[in-house]
Amino acid sequence: MRPILPILLSLLFLCLHPGTGAALEITALTPAAASPGEAVAVSGGPFDEAARVILGEVEIIPDNSAPRTLRFTVPSLPPGDYALAVYQQDKLWPSPFIFHLREPTPVITALNPANLDECADEAEHRVAIDGTGIRPGALVLLDGAVVPSAADAGASLYFTVPILPGGLHEVKVVNPGGTSSLPRTLTVSDIPVIYSVQEGPNRVNTYELHISGKNFRYVSALSVNGLRVTSRSGGDLRTLQGEYLEYIDCRNLIYHRYPYSGELKRVSLQVINPGGRQSPVYHVSIP
Incomplete structure (x- = not known):
């Protein structure tokens, strides 16, 4: 009669190492189509901890290995159809399934x-x-x-x-x-903003106020205490008071102003763009 202990030990070894000497099969691929970064499960087995998924020509280490399931994350590869196999115990086990790698949605x-x-x-x-x-x-x-x-x-x-x-x-x-x-x-x-106002050169009866900011336009207007002063680059479309606004660029305007007296006067300024866009009120003390 054959000794029973060696048989029991052999059975125990096979239970603890199900992949040893056993034929491997791949029974399912879930899902069969996915995008890079998504998870895929390979069912079948028996798989061991050293099993690797082969997608096309790329070897992938599974995220999780179990005797009947391998789970992996789809790598960044060009979209298309890929053959899938499992490499285990120095042998490549082909799959009957074709994996479709979808283009990711940006x-x-x-x-x-x-x-x-x-x-x-x-x-x-x-x-x-x-x-x-x-x-x-x-x-x-x-x-x-x-x-x-x-x-x-x-x-x-x-x-x-x-x-x-x-x-x-x-x-x-x-x-x-x-x-x-x-x-x-x-x-x-496109809302205009006044950052600063500085006095410029003085002439015989006028002086310049240099207005710095942003979002100024060629046809912007300037409100001075509610009085509208218009602008035309290189020209002098004047108000009834003879004052005018000169457009330099979208960050700079020059207000040509007649001094009303030698004393400083608090004045409210606003740049008005076509369509009614207005800058916040800017207060300055000027003659």
Whole structure:
């Protein structure tokens, strides 16, 4: 009669090491299609802790290994169909399933900056797009139109905002396969602001007030204690009092003013843009 102890030990060893000497099979792939970063379960077995998932030609270490299930995270690979296999005990076990890797849906997590001034230089008009699922070759859409963009080490993409009217604008990212992000809002402010007012040169009967700020326009007007003074670059469209506003650029205006007396007088100034956009009131004491 054969000794029973060696048989019992052999059975115990097989129970503790189910993959040893056993044929491996793959019975299910859940889900059979996913995007990079998503989880997939390979069912079948028996699997051991050293098992590796082979997707195409890429070896993947499972996130979780169990005798009947391997779970892994889909790596960042080009979209398409991939053969799937399991490598275990120096042997490649093919799967009857084909895994479809879907193109990820891009997500814009932030625009930096998300708020721009109408009067901003080119550097200030550069916007970085931070996000996930953005593939190489993705397009940037601004209000539905494609704008030139490029990849940047510090962000997923960046683009330069063209001249836009004040208000809310939509930014989207579209991957090469057509998946599109939800729109993200870019705000362009056209509200004028006065930062400072300085006295300039004095002439025979007039003097200059140099007004610095932002979002000034060629046809902006200046309210002086409620009196409207109009502007025309290079010209002198005058008020009844003979005063006028000279447009220099979107950050600078010159108010040509007649002094009313030698004493300082507190004056309220406001820049008014077409459409009624007004700067906050700026108070200054001038002759």
